[in-house]
Amino acid sequence: MLLKDRNVFVTGGSKGIGRAIALKCAEHGANVAISAEDTAESREALAATADEIAALGVRSTWVAASAEDPETGERLVEAAVSAFGRLDTFINNAGICPFHSFLDMPRETYLKTVDVNLNGAYFAVQAAANQMVKQGDGGAIIAVSSISALVGGGMQTHYTPTKAGVLSLMQSTAIALGPHGIRCNALLPGTIETDINRDDLADPDKRAYMEGRTPLGRLGTPDDLAGPAVFLASDLAQYVTGAALLVDGGLFANLQ
Numbered sequence: 202m203l204l205k206d207r208n209v210f211v212t213g214g215s216k217g218i219g220r221a222i223a224l225k226c227a228e229h230g231a232n233v234a235i236s237a238e239d240t241a242e243s244r245e246a247l248a249a250t251a252d253e254i255a256a257l258g259v260r261s262t263w264v265a266a267s268a269e270d271p272e273t274g275e276r277l278v279e280a281a282v283s284a285f286g287r288l289d290t291f292i293n294n295a296g297i298c299p300f301h302s303f304l305d306m307p308r309e310t311y312l313k314t315v316d317v318n319l320n321g322a323y324f325a326v327q328a329a330a331n332q333m334v335k336q337g338d339g340g341a342i343i344a345v346s347s348i349s350a351l352v353g354g355g356m357q358t359h360y361t362p363t364k365a366g367v368l369s370l371m372q373s374t375a376i377a378l379g380p381h382g383i384r385c386n387a388l389l390p391g392t393i394e395t396d397i398n399r400d401d402l403a404d405p406d407k408r409a410y411m412e413g414r415t416p417l418g419r420l421g422t423p424d425d426l427a428g429p430a431v432f433l434a435s436d437l438a439q440y441v442t443g444a445a446l447l448v449d450g451g452l453f454a455n456l457q
């Protein structure tokens with residue numbers, strides 16, 4: 202068990218990558234809090250995932266709070282502290298990627314994407330960091346960025362800058378928070394099959410193209426991110442901060 206009795210928060214923990222990370226942290230002995238947007242469907246998914254976490258013999262709690270709301274960061278931290286007493290690891294994972302062409306990108310789609318993925322991450326990480334500083338004995342912060350922090354996407358012109366921003370945020374917070382013993386790292390998934398790309402990957406040509414570009418020969422699953430997240434949260438990564446860990450089956454390295 203790498204995270205026994207640690208207290209972990211995972212945003213966007215109701216499904217997909219966040220859910221897989223939350224469950225793996227629980228398997229490793231952590232109490233886990235999760236959040237997602239405040240809708241009826243999301244509340245149902247949060248409650249179901251929290252039950253799965255608790256079934257692993259640890260404590261769990263959930264909060265329905267939309268990432269783009271400036272008050273959300275504080276609410277998440279309060280929920281974790283009220284349920285567990287403290288916060289050891291904060292994993293900012295919530296995100297959206299509404300695929301859309303550049304020349305006619307609606308302003309509201311662009312602004313919502315930036316608000317959820319980058320502004321939401323900034324203020325949630327700030328709230329988590331303040332709690333860790335108050336506790337006085339360090340901590341770990343992980344942001345789920347993307348391979349898209351490093352490369353572009355013609356239908357992702359609103360999205361890729363947010364993922365580059367989140368990677369940059371982890372680099373800068375690693376410097377700002379290093380003196381407090383708080384490590385900050387970014388996970389960069391490749392193409393992982395989840396609801397975020399269900400429609401995009403429904404096109405058999407697109408799917409075959411992405412599989413063909415991936416040296417390991419398959420798309421990723423949410424569980425592929427879970428082990429790397431536990432590693433970065435754990436003491437095995439005690440001297441790792443400001444790092445970017447690609448988890449992409451080799452996709453980024455494959456030029457030809």
Ligand SMILES: NC(=O)C1=CN([C@@H]2O[C@H](COP(=O)(O)OP(=O)(O)OC[C@H]3O[C@@H](n4cnc5c(N)ncnc54)[C@H](O)[C@@H]3O)[C@@H](O)[C@H]2O)C=CC1
Nearest residue numbers: 213215217218237238267268295296347390392393395397
């Ligand atoms: N699936 C992929 O291929 C890749 C995903 N990522 C990133 O991984 C993260 C998780 O995405 P997936 O699990 O793939 O997608 P997903 O759609 O399965 O999960 C997204 C999570 O974020 C939550 N969320 C969405 N909007 C929210 C909002 N306004 N406020 C709070 N929570 C909200 C959802 O409820 C859900 O829990 C995202 O940040 C995404 O950008 C990065 C690289 C590749």
Ligand SMILES: C[C@H](O)[C@@H]1OC(=O)[C@H](O)[C@@H]1O
Nearest residue numbers: 298347349391392397398
């Ligand atoms: C949603 C996309 O399929 C996914 O998101 C990313 O960050 C990568 O660019 C993948 O293509």
